[in-house]
Amino acid sequence: MTNPIDALLAEKGVLLADGATGTNLFGMGLEAGEAPELWNETAPEKIATLHQKFVDAGADIILTNSFGGTRHRLKLHHAQDRVYELNKRAAEIARSVADKAGRKVIVAGSVGPTGELLVPLGALTYEEAVEAFAEQIRGLKDGGAEVAWIETMSAPDEARAAAQAAIEAGLPYTYTVSFDTAGRSMMGLAPKDIHGVSEGLSETPVAVGANCGVGASDILASLLDMTGAKPEATVIVKGNCGIPEFRGTEIHYSGTPELMADYVRLAVDSGAKIIGGCCGTSFAHLAAMREALDTHHKATRPTIETIVDRIGPLRNKTADESGAAEGEGGSRRERRRSRG
Template sequence: MSRSSLDRLCGKRPLLADGAMGTNLFAAGLPVSQAPESWLEERPDAITALHQGFVHAGCDLILSCSFGANRPRLSLWGAEARCFALNRRAGELARAVANEAPHPVLVAGSVGPTWQSPSLSEDEATEVFAEQMAGLKAGDVDLVWLETMATASEARAVARAAIGTGLSYVATASFGAGGLSPAGMTPAEFASAFEGLASPPLAIGANCCEGPRTSLAAAAAMPRGQDIGLAIKANCGLPQVVDGRARHPLGPAEMAAYAGQAFDAGASLIGACCGATPDHLAAMRKAFDERK
């Protein structure tokens, strides 16, 4: 997918990306000690139902259940040999829902960090992500979405892998209230990670963070070329323990207000992250439609 293709899809309004994968699967019964990707084989019906919930809420783009489906992360539960197959399955489940949607829906392959940087060189990390990308491409995703990147080196490795696989990509990273990623990367350093590559990202921005405020601030601090869009996918605030369970404090109304702020900031891709249910996204859809 080219930047011009994304522009044609967006028209004069941004695309609404979906909400959380992990926290919704935990709410559906996935044990907190178990990787969400394990349900690609054990409970594909639950993943399909979640995709359908987001589409019903009005999302224009859904992300596959593949955030932690790179070989180093999969090795933590003995699934590294199934890397290609799990990513292909993740793409296929999302594609099947998109194909049956009542409105056009894009499928983005979710790609998260290995959390092993800097023990992996950039070239080694590129090989790791290339394996994941091959599976996602076989699953028929439209593009890939780099999420929660913590270092510029790993973000660049994912981008190189996407380019080598022939996939367009969106790139987002997570930052704290101090403006730094968990590894100490600044928004400007993240934006510069893609300079000089054969293909620039369709959009760059921030995801998760500590809620909408930090996501919006981090995205605004990223210098970008005129042909690169802005992507924001904030979580519903930092989780709080209530009755022994972690709950995110921001409800649909607060996330609708954030969606409006991101819309007014000129973002071309707006979604939500941890804690965001289809109800949150339905409220965000309404906020979009009220800005026609």
């Protein structure tokens, strides 16, 4: 498998991934409950604009509009028989933008959770999960995605199933977990254990890490655990833009461009090699993050106290504070997440 991420890391040292998909598409007219993936066919120009604005802001990696692109998610919109074509189109749109950037921009095929619980907590078998992810990833690969970007996972088995599907499709892969439950994933995975999820698979991940979750301070705390456990690993951090706040029926994120710029500096100092933004991260935020990345020289590894002083308080306990008993197994419910 060719590995575009390692090649670009060798050139640039640290890479900037893009920002929020959902938040920005809502700003372009996406309605609540509407599947963003359907816009790959009905409004491709808006998806191209999304990617173009992230490239213009300085992104080295853009994620395809395919987060909910498995048959299990698309069936909620009566589109479960269009998995391949919708994912292929998602990658083609991103590819068209990346190819005219005038510099190397990696197209990463976004692969989110199925929304189903795996056996024994639910009805979905590991083999069925692999099959569903493989169907999606084949479309992404044929549309021009260079890497399978598995993201916002909570169950280690589901992340592993997606990784297995990427290997079968012949794509290098990354995976990220959302550590949103007392410093752990909803299914109890601690950040320090992220590296073991793919153990025993025939191909190792290009990178692993965290995305979404709660706020920037919390994801930086998770980052310290991940890089502390395996300093040589290529670690991704793609945090939300501050803290989500309800204003009436709308969600707003508290992060400013200045806050997200400092989040980038702290992420570099904490050992991250790929840094981006998740929910709430606009094009203006990403531009500030690009400038911070270009002008910052790696400094002393921060402590939790340093992070809190500069970014704000943690919203959750850390994984060490929550302990295995509280985190193991997590909640028995599975939420339908949407990246961004």
